[in-house]
Amino acid sequence: MSDTTPVSDTRTLLLRGGEVHSPADPFATAMVVRGDRIAWVGSEGAADSFADGVDEVQHLDGALVTPAFTDAHVHTTATGLALTGLDLGDAPTLDAALTRVRQYADAHPDHRILLGHGWDATAWPEQRPPSRAELDRATGGRPLYLSRVDVHSALATTALRAMAARLPEESGHHPEGPLTADAHHRVRALALDSVSPAQRADAQRAALRRAAELGIGTLHECAGPQISGEDDLTALLALAAQESTPRVVGYWGELLTHADQLDRLADLGAHGAGGDLFADGSLGSHTAHLRAPYTDHDHTGTAHLTADDIATHVALCTEAGVQAGFHAIGDAALDAVVHGVREAARRTGLPRVRALRHRVEHAEMLDGTAIAAFAELALTASVQPAFDAHWGGDDGMYTTRLGARARGLNPYAAMQRAGVPLAFGSDSPVTPLDPWGTIRAAAFHRTPEHRISVRGAFTAHTRGGWRAAGRDDAGALVPGAPADYALWRVGELIVQTPDTRVANWSTDPRSGTPGLPDLTPGRELPVCLRTVVAGRTVHRRPNE
Structure with missing residues (x-):
C-alpha cells in the first residue's frame, strides 16, 4: 500500500x-x-x-x-483553501454570497486570482447563481474563480475569462453562466496555478489538521490532471510523510491508453490509477450522464469515457497489478463502467479483476442490475452518504433534477445485501469532513429502504476504507x-442487534456487539x- x-x-x-x-x-x-x-x-x-x-x-x-476513521474520497488542498478562504457553502442567499465575495476581495488585495468555493443556487431563494456582471462588481473587476459545491462547474469573472485564451471555443463554455467541461477545466487550471507553494502547504496543513481533529486517521486523496495536478499530489504526500498528520493514500485520475503510462503512478507515489477519473459529471451541474433526460433540463448530461476506454484502462491496470477506479454518478455512466470492467475481465480473467477491488467513486444511480454486476466484479463503491443528507428527500435537489428517479439514489442497503464492498468518504470540500455525521446520514437515509445499521456504516467508514485500498489487516x-x-x-452507547435496521436498537449486552454512540438526529455527535x-x-x- x-x-x-x-x-x-x-x-x-x-x-x-x-x-x-x-x-x-x-x-x-x-x-x-x-x-x-x-x-x-x-x-x-x-x-x-x-x-x-x-x-x-x-x-x-x-x-x-x-x-x-478513513475518509475514502478527499481533495485535500481544495478542502484547505475552503477552510482558510472564501467558502460560500452556508451562504443563505445570493446577496449574502455576493457580500462575502466583496469582503474577501477587499481583504486580499495581494491575490492575483481570487479563489472561492461552495455556492449552490438550488439552496437560495433566488434560484440562480450570480451573474458575471454581479461578480465583476463585487471583485472590482479582478479575476475570480468560484467553483460550485459539486466542483463540476464554476463561475468566472470577465478578467479571469480574458486570461484563458480561446475560452469560447471550449466545450462547456457559457458567456454568462457557469462553465462546465473543458471550459471549466481551463479556468480551474489558471486558478490553481496562481496558488503559491507556501499557500498550498498552508491549505494542506489546514485540511489535515481538521481531519485529525475529527478522528480521521487516513485520507484517500483523489488527485488528477483535471483536479489538482502532479505538483499538488507530490507536495501533499511529501508533507504528510514529513509531519505528524493523518496518513494519505494517493490516487491519480488519468486515463491509461498504454502500459508506459503506468510508470507515472510510481513517480507520483500514487497507490492507484483512479479516484476522480471522470466517466461523467454531477447531478447538480446537469453533467452526470443519464439514460433518460433530466426532469428539469432536456438533455442527458455528459459522457467523458466510453466502455472501450474503461476496458482498456482496467485491463492495463489489472495486468500490472494496479488498482483502477472511476468517478461515475449517472446510470448511463455506471452502465459504461460495468460494461468496460466486464470486458477487461474477459481479457484478463475475472479472478484477477476481482482481486484488485477496482473502485467506483460516488456510484449514486445504481439499479438492481448494476448492483449485481458490482458484486460479480468485486467493485468497491466509494460513496458519500452526506450527499443524500444535503440533496436527497422529496424537496431536495436530486428530486428537482430527476423527479421520481431520485428515490432510487444511493441504495446502500441493497448494495450491502448484495455484498458490494462499501467505503465511506466526504468528497470534501463538496461536503465537509464529518465522519460521525456521515454515519448518521447512512443510518437515517432520507429514503428509509436505503438505510443501513450504524454498525454497518461505522465499518464502511473504518475497515471499508482500508479494504478499498487493498488492506485487510487494519481498521x-x-x-x-x-x-x-x-x-x-x-453520551449513551447503543448496542445494535446483528440483523436489524436503525430503529431496532438494544442495550442488552448479550448481543455481544460492541457499543457505538447514539446518532439519532438531534443528538450531539x-x-x-x-x-x-x-x-x-x-x-x-x-x-x-
Whole structure:
C-alpha cells in the first residue's frame, strides 16, 4: 500500500478505564499499544498484568476508543483553501454570497486570482447563481474563480475569462453562466496555478489538521490532471510523510491508453490509477450522464469515457497489478463502467479483476442490475452518504433534477445485501469532513429502504476504507492491527442487534456487539479527544 505513514516510536502504552470498540472482545475496557501496532485488547482486570511492563499508563476516564476513521474520497488542498478562504457553502442567499465575495476581495488585495468555493443556487431563494456582471462588481473587476459545491462547474469573472485564451471555443463554455467541461477545466487550471507553494502547504496543513481533529486517521486523496495536478499530489504526500498528520493514500485520475503510462503512478507515489477519473459529471451541474433526460433540463448530461476506454484502462491496470477506479454518478455512466470492467475481465480473467477491488467513486444511480454486476466484479463503491443528507428527500435537489428517479439514489442497503464492498468518504470540500455525521446520514437515509445499521456504516467508514485500498489487516482494534485509533467523549452507547435496521436498537449486552454512540438526529455527535496514527498522536484536544 503506497501511503504516507507517520513514524512511530517503540514505546508501550496501556490505555485503561474506557470503552474499547473491538471485535476481539465486545466487553473490552483496556488496550495495549506497542510501537505502531495494537498488542492486546481486553478487560480492566486483565489489564493489571500489563501495568508494570509498559512505558506509560493512560487512564481513559470512560472515553470511547474506536479505530480512526478513513475518509475514502478527499481533495485535500481544495478542502484547505475552503477552510482558510472564501467558502460560500452556508451562504443563505445570493446577496449574502455576493457580500462575502466583496469582503474577501477587499481583504486580499495581494491575490492575483481570487479563489472561492461552495455556492449552490438550488439552496437560495433566488434560484440562480450570480451573474458575471454581479461578480465583476463585487471583485472590482479582478479575476475570480468560484467553483460550485459539486466542483463540476464554476463561475468566472470577465478578467479571469480574458486570461484563458480561446475560452469560447471550449466545450462547456457559457458567456454568462457557469462553465462546465473543458471550459471549466481551463479556468480551474489558471486558478490553481496562481496558488503559491507556501499557500498550498498552508491549505494542506489546514485540511489535515481538521481531519485529525475529527478522528480521521487516513485520507484517500483523489488527485488528477483535471483536479489538482502532479505538483499538488507530490507536495501533499511529501508533507504528510514529513509531519505528524493523518496518513494519505494517493490516487491519480488519468486515463491509461498504454502500459508506459503506468510508470507515472510510481513517480507520483500514487497507490492507484483512479479516484476522480471522470466517466461523467454531477447531478447538480446537469453533467452526470443519464439514460433518460433530466426532469428539469432536456438533455442527458455528459459522457467523458466510453466502455472501450474503461476496458482498456482496467485491463492495463489489472495486468500490472494496479488498482483502477472511476468517478461515475449517472446510470448511463455506471452502465459504461460495468460494461468496460466486464470486458477487461474477459481479457484478463475475472479472478484477477476481482482481486484488485477496482473502485467506483460516488456510484449514486445504481439499479438492481448494476448492483449485481458490482458484486460479480468485486467493485468497491466509494460513496458519500452526506450527499443524500444535503440533496436527497422529496424537496431536495436530486428530486428537482430527476423527479421520481431520485428515490432510487444511493441504495446502500441493497448494495450491502448484495455484498458490494462499501467505503465511506466526504468528497470534501463538496461536503465537509464529518465522519460521525456521515454515519448518521447512512443510518437515517432520507429514503428509509436505503438505510443501513450504524454498525454497518461505522465499518464502511473504518475497515471499508482500508479494504478499498487493498488492506485487510487494519481498521479494527485487534492485536496486530496498525495503532490508528481515536478517543471520544460520548453520551449513551447503543448496542445494535446483528440483523436489524436503525430503529431496532438494544442495550442488552448479550448481543455481544460492541457499543457505538447514539446518532439519532438531534443528538450531539461525539467529540474527538485524541487521534493517533501508527502509534503517534496527531491531534490532542486542548485541556483534555
